[in-house]
Amino acid sequence: MHYTPVVAGIVIRGNRFLAARRPAGSSFGGLWEFPGGKVEPGETLEQALVREFDEELRIKPLKAKLWQECRKSYPQGLHVWLYFFIVTQFKGDPDPLEGQTLAWLTPEEAAGKTFLPADVEIVGRLARLMHR
Structure with missing residues (x-):
């Protein structure tokens, strides 16, 4: 089975993190997620995170660390390998460009x-991390 690599950034500011709600009418419309997207051929995970944040939010992650990874298969036949980064420093103000x-x-x-199925468990882990 082929898994598509996907990056997601968990941007933390104080005791809060940035979440995005997908627009109605889009795939998984109305569900919440961590910003990110598919890794393009030839990109590193870090390069993909920088590109996706620029395309979606017009911000640049300055300090990002790989934190968790998981595989998820959806009924539509989509199989993703998700790489979650904790972003503690960034440049710019998030702007919802999509x-x-x-x-x-x-x-x-x-x-x-209501978060995307792949993000639900991560939200729980993040709560434990942020309350340490």
């Missing part, structure tokens, strides 16, 4: 939102 809604959430607020 029609998404952005929100800075606490882990408690995130618990009341």
